Amino acid sequence: MLSDSQLQQIMPALPAAKRDAYLPYLDAILPMYGIESPPRLAAFLAQIAHESGQLKYWEEIWGPTAAQKRYEPPSDLAARLGNTKAGDGKRYRGRGPIQITGRANYRKYGGLLGYDLENNPDLAATVQVGLQVAGQYWQSNGLNELADVQDFLTITKRINGGTNGLADREKFYAVAKRVLGVGPPRSATRAATRGALSFAAVDASAAEEPPPASLPRGYEAINELIGDSPTSGSPEPAAKKKSAPGVAKKSAGVVAAKPSGKKAAKKAPAKPVKKAVKKAAKTVKNAARKAVKKATAKPVKIAVKKPVKKIVKKVAKKPARKAAKKA
Numbered sequence: 597m598l599s600d601s602q603l604q605q606i607m608p609a610l611p612a613a614k615r616d617a618y619l620p621y622l623d624a625i626l627p628m629y630g631i632e633s634p635p636r637l638a639a640f641l642a643q644i645a646h647e648s649g650q651l652k653y654w655e656e657i658w659g660p661t662a663a664q665k666r667y668e669p670p671s672d673l674a675a676r677l678g679n680t681k682a683g684d685g686k687r688y689r690g691r692g693p694i695q696i697t698g699r700a701n702y703r704k705y706g707g708l709l710g711y712d713l714e715n716n717p718d719l720a721a722t723v724q725v726g727l728q729v730a731g732q733y734w735q736s737n738g739l740n741e742l743a744d745v746q747d748f749l750t751i752t753k754r755i756n757g758g759t760n761g762l763a764d765r766e767k768f769y770a771v772a773k774r775v776l777g778v779g780p781p782r783s784a785t786r787a788a789t790r791g792a793l794s795f796a797a798v799d800a801s802a803a804e805e806p807p808p809a810s811l812p813r814g815y816e817a818i819n820e821l822i823g824d825s826p827t828s829g830s831p832e833p834a835a836k837k838k839s840a841p842g843v844a845k846k847s848a849g850v851v852a853a854k855p856s857g858k859k860a861a862k863k864a865p866a867k868p869v870k871k872a873v874k875k876a877a878k879t880v881k882n883a884a885r886k887a888v889k890k891a892t893a894k895p896v897k898i899a900v901k902k903p904v905k906k907i908v909k910k911v912a913k914k915p916a917r918k919a920a921k922k923a
Contacts, residue, residue, distance in 0.1 A: 597623045598623060598637065600612075603618075605775045606641050606642075606775055607641070607645050608650075609649075609652070610650050610651055610652070614651065618651060618723060621727050625727045625728055625731055626640070626731060628728075628731060629731030629732060629735040630740045631731060631735075633744075634777055635743050635746060635773075636740050636743040636744065638769060638773045638776050638778050639742070639743035639748060639751055639769065639772075640730075640743070641768070642748075642765055642769035643755055643765060643768075644693035644694055646761050646765045646768055647690075647693060647694055647695045648692075648693045648695070654691065654692060654693070654721040654726055655689070655690070656689040656690035656691065656695060656697075658686050658689055660685065660686065664686075664689070665685070666685075667686075667698070668684065668685040669681070677697060677698025677699065677701070678698050678700025678703065679699050680699065687717055688701075691718075691720035692721060692725070692727070692729050692730055693726055693727060694729065694730035694733055694755065696720055696729050696730075705729050705732055706719075706720075708736070709725070709728050709729065709732055713725075737754050738754075739751050739754060742754075744782070745781050746778075748765070748766065748769055
């Protein structure tokens with residue numbers, strides 16, 4: 597079984613809450629497709645870590661980009677994907693951790709799993725169905741046997757059709773092998789060449805055909821649209837690990853600035869307070885003079901002194917008394 601600690605080390609950008617949510621599915625579903633041994637787990641996790649941005653993206657973001665427009669009929673690529681109707685490119689875009697793409701694949705893998713993915717493509721982006729599709733694809737295309745001999749390059753070609761993002765995939769693979777304790781590869785065997793020469797974006801029905809041209813899809817398409825880094829995945833944990841010193845410096849600067857701010861606040865209000873007091877006193881004084889003209893001395897004392905005290909006390913006690921005396 598895969599542990600939380602192992603998953604965290606392999607996909608450091610995956611938040612703890614999501615690890616808790618995904619681990620039960622990973623532990624329950626992967627063994628159903630023979631993905632249990634350390635070499636198989638390492639290869640599988642490295643590939644889906646790249647394809648889904650460390651399980652951040654379960655659905656390809658649609659632009660459409662120039663590459664994505666090729667999914668739409670009429671085109672040779674659309675024909676290979678089984679996309680026959682307008683809008684099929686977007687409807688059957690990459691979904692799930694292995695980014696299955698194209699109407700033909702949704703029909704094929706949905707049929708193998710007992711899901712009507714052709715009419716309900718969004719199901720492929722759910723955790724359970726997405727992992728089942730990935731596991732079924734992995735097993736059906738002979739990727740377990742390739743993982744046994746650590747032929748990671750061929751695995752990449754069967755998933756991607758080329759070597760898009762190979763360096764990033766290999767980084768994840770190196771970490772996964774270390775974390776899971778995968779030793780050196782055993783000698784290549786005939787089992788390593790089993791399975792269809794295919795990838796997730798193209799139907800695996802014709803084993804005799806050469807692998808199709810590399811197709812930027814899944815995470816490559818997402819990266820083209822939003823410029824996200826394949827190795828960063830979810831930004832929260834990545835920021836803590838990669839830029840903690842910088843963030844700490846910035847934070848320290850903010851904290852250090854607060855005391856000086858407070859001092860400035862104490863000094864700065866002094867002038868405005870004095871001005872406000874003088875203004876208040878002047879206003880009261882003028883009011884008092886007007887009142888004196890209209891009323892007798894006694895009412896003036898009662899009417900003026902009390903309001904003066906109430907208003908000026910709120911601003912400053914000492915200036916208020918001076919203002920009151922002058923009034």
